[in-house]
Amino acid sequence: MDAIHAFEHLPHKTIERLSQYRRALLICLEEGKSHIFSHEIARIQHITPVQVRRDLMLIGYSGTLRKGYNIEQLIELIGEIIDSEEMIKVAVMGLGDLGHAILNYFNGKRSKLSIVAGFDVNPKKIGTVFNGVPCYPVEQIQEIINRENISIGIITVPAKQAPVTAGRLIKAGIKGILNYTPTPIQVPEDVYLEEYDMITTLEKLAFYVKLANDKNKL
Amino acid sequence: MDAIHAFEHLPHKTIERLSQYRRALLICLEEGKSHIFSHEIARIQHITPVQVRRDLMLIGYSGTLRKGYNIEQLIELIGEIIDSEEMIKVAVMGLGDLGHAILNYFNGKRSKLSIVAGFDVNPKKIGTVFNGVPCYPVEQIQEIINRENISIGIITVPAKQAPVTAGRLIKAGIKGILNYTPTPIQVPEDVYLEEYDMITTLEKLAFYVKLANDKNKL
DNA sequence: GTAAGTTTGTTAAAAAGTTAACAACGCAAA
DNA sequence: TTTGCGTTGTTAACTTTTTAACAAACTTAC
Incomplete structure (x- = not known):
């Protein structure tokens, strides 16, 4: 309940980027990757790794040190935030x-x-x-x-x-x-x-x- | 020369808005208007009048008190800034x-x-x-x-x-x-x-x- | 001719967004 | 081991952008 409320206050730009991250992640998943580093996402989106990490921090997702972020989990979480329950x-x-x-x-x-x-x-x-x-x-x-x-x-x-x-x-x-x-x-x-x-x-x-x-x- | 250099440093957002102002101004000109107030432009673009005035200040254009901005002149000036000399x-x-x-x-x-x-x-x-x-x-x-x-x-x-x-x-x-x-x-x-x-x-x-x-x- | 009301131009403050800095951690190599 | 490296998570600083505040100037109404 509290977590849901927090997503209301995500910066507008973060919302935009989450949508973009997800798109990139879906492609990576198709290519068979299971994890991805912040700098890889950053490169795809023409932004800095810090910005990626900061966005993920805001949505409360933690990666694994030296292994990066679990692509499947991250896609899932982004969906929970930006998608609606109903169509x-x-x-x-x-x-x-x-x-x-x-x-x-x-x-x-x-x-x-x-x-x-x-x-x-x-x-x-x-x-x-x-x-x-x-x-x-x-x-x-x-x-x-x-x-x-x-x-x-x-x-x-x-x-x-x-x-x-x-x-x-x-x-x-x-x-x-x-x-x-x-x-x-x-x-x-x-x-x-x-x-x-x-x-x-x-x-x-x-x-x-x-x-x-x-x-x-x- | 000095004036031209100044335009290099216009904020990105201002450049975007100038393009939008011009489009709105062209329509107003077609409708036979000769002058326009900052709050009129603002309303069309869903922004505040201050923002309009600030942008116009940055490009060095002055309106007339209680009469607003000369549409034709402003279109001209925006063109000088954002258009290229050659096609x-x-x-x-x-x-x-x-x-x-x-x-x-x-x-x-x-x-x-x-x-x-x-x-x-x-x-x-x-x-x-x-x-x-x-x-x-x-x-x-x-x-x-x-x-x-x-x-x-x-x-x-x-x-x-x-x-x-x-x-x-x-x-x-x-x-x-x-x-x-x-x-x-x-x-x-x-x-x-x-x-x-x-x-x-x-x-x-x-x-x-x-x-x-x-x-x-x- | 004076007061009230509008609108501009500008400076200052606030908010939003980005980047830098760095501690913490853990893997890999020596 | 232990040293060095690469990566995350987070706070703090910085930059950009927006908004607020207000003086100045002109118009109109009285």
Whole structure:
């Protein structure tokens, strides 16, 4: 009980990294490894070994001296912290290229997180099934979200339609929204929002590439 | 000269936000507005007005008291800071759904950043043109990157192929890589890397939705 | 023309996140 | 043995980022 409460206060960045650690660990497990050192995890994630050890300290996991961390146990523990007990269900709004891309990458790999519905305005897509996910008309959003008990919506519609799509999700009682479009949206306080915009990242990258270039010119 | 040097030391987060401010400002300009208050920008980006003012202070832009910031001027200034003088050219590795999605969202809107080539292994795609971007076979990567003077590569291939794709880009002399796959890659020191993974964000969102749920249950 | 209200620009404080430092431990080699 | 090395766990220092506080300046209302 006390331990559960502690996880509430994990730093946001640690939560992100735990998800990443787990992904890396799953790959290592596949490769037949049973233990891993902090510096190995660190190298994969482009961070320092200290940071890895600190994160693991925060979640109360102990490794073995000179042997590293037990991969299987660590995956298990990370799951206990970041996964939900019940399945968390997700809807994708807009089954264009980006929606499809997400379904592809996601592809039933997460055990406690599952995309169960897609919505689109294109009549040709309605009724089709892509990667096991059926496509519904947006008008049915309220009905499907209630029926399937969907708590997260991913917005992958064209940028201009992001706000109205967000509005629909909010009205339907969604708990969290992941917005992949470059158009920022507004949500009420009780909806958790994650804006995840591709263009910002690219422009930032371009800035630092330019900077490096300019330095080399001197 | 001195002013240019100062921009080198802008906080990373400020660079990100400048890109976002500009995007929001462009929309406001389209809507016919000429000035904007810090709290308006803040609201759009889900941050505080202080943060906006602080960022603008750092880039040395002054607004008008009780009138706000001149949108056109501010867009101009942000461009001077984050854009490169010459066009920065970008290649997309993998023209699947995600590659297409990026081309769609990007779509020639950035004036100083341009996607000029796509690469794929699928023979059916080679030679086609999507959104004005021609698709080449990966074997020609070195040739095209040299010829077009491409400095940034975006990786949108299937996750398993991310590392080998990164290797090809690096060998071809790329300066910056944006990796959209969930598989982390390794780059030498002089290549700027941005990992931009969709699954981490979704898992983080799920965690905070779960947390909110658990709290409500009590 | 004076008071009240807004908004900017800036400095200072606080919070969040990262890195450094190092004790503790245990294995391996001499 | 005992010495040296590699690794963990943890505290403390540092850096980055955000937030608070407030003076200055302009506008409007009275």
